Every structure is written in C-alpha cells, then in structure tokens.
Amino acid sequence: MTNRYEFMKPYKFANGLKLQNKIVMAPVTLQSSFFDGAVSDDEVKFYRMRSGVGMIIVEVANINEAGKGFEGELSVADDRFIPGLGKIANAIHSKGSKAVLQIFDAGRKTSRKILRGVQPRSASAVAPHRDLKNVPRELTDTEIEQVIADFGAATLRAIRAGFDGVEIHGANTYLIQQFFSPHSNHRRDRWGGNVYQRMNFAKAVIAEVRRVANENAPSSFLVGYRFSPEELSKPGITIADTLKLVDVLSDEPIDYLHSSMGNRKRTSLVDKSNLETLNSRILKTINNRKPLIEVGNILSPQDADEALHEGASLVAMGRELIREPNWIAKVKTHDEKSIRYTLSPVDMDLLGLPGGLQQELRTGFLNAMNFTDQETSDFLDKFGQMEGFGG
Numbered sequence: 521m522t523n524r525y526e527f528m529k530p531y532k533f534a535n536g537l538k539l540q541n542k543i544v545m546a547p548v549t550l551q552s553s554f555f556d557g558a559v560s561d562d563e564v565k566f567y568r569m570r571s572g573v574g575m576i577i578v579e580v581a582n583i584n585e586a587g588k589g590f591e592g593e594l595s596v597a598d599d600r601f602i603p604g605l606g607k608i609a610n611a612i613h614s615k616g617s618k619a620v621l622q623i624f625d626a627g628r629k630t631s632r633k634i635l636r637g638v639q640p641r642s643a644s645a646v647a648p649h650r651d652l653k654n655v656p657r658e659l660t661d662t663e664i665e666q667v668i669a670d671f672g673a674a675t676l677r678a679i680r681a682g683f684d685g686v687e688i689h690g691a692n693t694y695l696i697q698q699f700f701s702p703h704s705n706h707r708r709d710r711w712g713g714n715v716y717q718r719m720n721f722a723k724a725v726i727a728e729v730r731r732v733a734n735e736n737a738p739s740s741f742l743v744g745y746r747f748s749p750e751e752l753s754k755p756g757i758t759i760a761d762t763l764k765l766v767d768v769l770s771d772e773p774i775d776y777l778h779s780s781m782g783n784r785k786r787t788s789l790v791d792k793s794n795l796e797t798l799n800s801r802i803l804k805t806i807n808n809r810k811p812l813i814e815v816g817n818i819l820s821p822q823d824a825d826e827a828l829h830e831g832a833s834l835v836a837m838g839r840e841l842i843r844e845p846n847w848i849a850k851v852k853t854h855d856e857k858s859i860r861y862t863l864s865p866v867d868m869d870l871l872g873l874p875g876g877l878q879q880e881l882r883t884g885f886l887n888a889m890n891f892t893d894q895e896t897s898d899f900l901d902k903f904g905q906m907e908g909f910g911g
C-alpha cells in the first residue's frame with residue numbers, strides 16, 4: 521500500500537528523466553567542505569544516508585573563486601573537484617535518487633574576509649542593506665561574460681562527475697538575484713534597465729548552461745532554476761516582478777522551476793491585503809508550462825500530498841530531511857509513527873550531520889530546527905525569504 525500517497529508515485533520530466541517518487545531533498549549547505557571547496561567524507565556520508573527520495577539537490581557550489589559566499593562551501597570551480605563531486609553523485613544514486621548540483625556565484629553576498637582580501641563584486645556598486653560597509657565593485661561587461669562562461673564550465677564538471685542535472689541558483693539574494701533586483705542593479709547597459717532587461721543575465725546563464733548540457737550530456741539531463749519571490753528592501757523585487765520573471769522562465773529552456781520559501785503557504789510579506797498564497801499565483805502564471813517544486817515547512821506525508829494536490833509537481837524538504845534521513849524508508853515500511861519531527865542535539869552524529877552543519881544549526885538555525893532542548897519559532901518565515909539563509 522505504499523501508493524496510498526500521491527508522492528510515492530514516480531514522476532517523469534518532459535525530457536524523460538524519471539524519479540522513483542516525488543520527494544526532493546532541498547539544497548542545504550553543510551558548510552563542511554575543505555578550505556578550498558573540496559568534498560569531505562562527512563558530506564558524502566550525509567548524502568548517502570538520504571538516498572531513497574526521488575531527487576537530491578546538492579547544496580550550493582561556487583562556480584568561480586570570486587563567487588565564494590562562505591567558509592566550508594562546496595566548489596565546482598576547478599576540474600580537481602570532479603572526483604570528490606563524483607563521490608557525492610554516487611552516494612545519492614546508491615538507493616535510486618537522482619542527483620542535481622546547485623550552482624551559484626555569491627556576488628556581493630560575501631566579504632573581503634571570505635575572499636582573502638579581494639573586494640566582492642556585483643551588478644552595481646551597491647552595498648547590501650544589512651551590510652552597508654561592504655560595498656562591492658561593479659562587474660565589467662567582459663567579467664559578466666566570464667561569469668556566464670563559468671556557469672557553463674561548472675555544468676560540464678557536474679556532468680563529468682555523474683550528476684543528473686544542475687540547478688541554477690537564482691534565489692536567496694545571490695548574484696543572479698542581484699542582477700534581477702532594482703536594489704542591486706542600477707546598470708544602464710544590456711544587463712540592466714527595466715524589469716525585463718534585468719532578466720538578461722539570468723537568461724544568458726540559462727542559455728549557456730543549456731548549450732553545455734546539450735553538447736555534453738544525455739537529453740535527460742535536468743536544468744532547473746530556483747528563485748525567491750520577494751525582497752523587503754525598497755526598491756526591491758516585488759511579487760509582480762517575480763510573476764513577470766516566472767512568465768518569461770516558463771518559456772525558457774529549463775526543466776523545472778523551484779520557488780524558495782520558508783513556508784510554502786506564505787502570502788505576500790509586502791502586500792498584506794492579498795491573501796492568496798504566492799505559490800498559487802506562481803502556479804497560475806506558469807499555467808502548466810513547467811513543473812514547479814514547492815518547498816517550505818513540508819514535514820509530514822500529509823503535508824507533501826497536500827502540496828501536490830494544490831498544484832506542485834514535486835515537493836522539496838530541507839530541515840525535515842536533515843532531522844530524518846529515513847523519512848522515505850519509514851513511509852515505505854509503514855513506520856510513519858517513528859518519523860522524527862524534532863531534533864535532539866545528542867542525535868546529530870547518529871543522523872550523519874557533519875560538524876559544520878551541527879555548528880550552524882546550533883547557532884544560525886537554533887530556532888528553526890525544532891530542537892528538543894529549545895523553543896521553536898517561525899524564524900524562517902520571518903528571515904528566510906528576504907535575505908536567503910544558509911546558502
């Protein structure tokens with residue numbers, strides 16, 4: 521009776537790639553790569569323990585040195601990282617999951633400290649509103665072309681490492697979002713201007729990633745795109761802007777869209793008079809042109825099926841699969857009663873959580889993980905969307 525849930529049924533993308541079920545592991549950075557971004561054994565173990573879902577989106581990997589966002593970050597910026605990345609892909613395949621690597625450039629959301637003295641760069645020389653002293657320099661046209669090429673080179677490395685796809689990280693206030701946002705993009709050249717012109721960088725990245733995939737990977741190789749729907753800064757990305765972006769992306773050569781939210785049922789944080797969920801508005805705009813992955817506070821089998829019934833094609837879980845590596849195995853074996861919805865600090869080694877992640881959860885995510893020794897709160901809903909968090 522494992523098919524009692526809709527999410528246990530297989531899923532087939534339009535390009536032919538098949539998933540054994542509709543549960544996706546959301547990208548969660550483990551902050552446990554080596555100093556240069558090389559894969560550690562702890563990371564491989566973490567992903568192996570979570571194989572069994574339909575697809576695992578591996579945490580953000582930087583596509584070039586200048587785009588590194590934080591310490592312990594995974595890197596796909598050089599061929600020397602391919603063998604380690606291959607170990608992650610193999611581990612994910614061990615129980616039939618498909619492996620997708622999330623690729624990004626942090627843009628201004630980094631620091632001279634992380635870049636070892638180098639000034640961060642972005643669409644324009646505008647500091648993030650939370651870090652006003654950290655003014656980036658504006659990328660030149662030639663440098664922008666290089667970053668686009670870097671996305672392509674990273675895609676080739678992901679293919680060589682055995683991944684089944686890449687996810688372009690256009691969310692959580694990193695470089696691609698910085699080009700789309702009127703807060704961080706004041707350019708008057710071909711990379712800036714009105715809302716449609718501010719999409720040019722994202723479209724160029726998609727075109728390059730797609731070109732590399734078409735030339736080097738089977739036709740079932742996935743190219744996904746993750747976006748954040750709103751920014752609180754003024755000016756900032758509004759849901760109206762995002763619906764225009766989603767409309768354009770729905771006709772781009774990508775295989776899925778992924779809306780990044782701390783709670784998949786959330787409504788606009790800016791226009792409080794509109795009570796329709798953002799995902800409902802996004803789904804109407806997509807109008808069946810692409811599959812949508814929804815994420816955000818999906819915990820139980822019932823939550824997952826509810827999202828599918830409301831129109832999502834696939835459901836992603838981050839924190840819940842950190843807490844419960846055996847979520848899908850427990851559903852399969854009718855052992856749902858033992859699914860963990862809380863996390864005891866004492867169990868973190870047992871659950872295969874690498875040291876960097878343990879430290880991050882006990883500090884930055886203390887209120888968002890349902891720790892058994894802490895009160896819970898709606899931390900992610902309040903802060904997760906606007907600033908992006910943990911990658």
Ligand SMILES: Cc1cc2nc3c(=O)[nH]c(=O)nc-3n(C[C@H](O)[C@H](O)[C@H](O)COP(=O)(O)O)c2cc1C
Nearest residue numbers: 546547548549579580782816817837838839910911
């Ligand atoms: C520890 C941690 C690390 C994260 N790292 C990433 C990341 O690398 N890339 C990304 O797009 N989102 C990242 N996120 C956001 C998650 O993918 C997801 O959108 C968020 O946790 C909400 O889903 P959830 O309620 O199922 O956890 C991270 C979240 C957490 C808790």
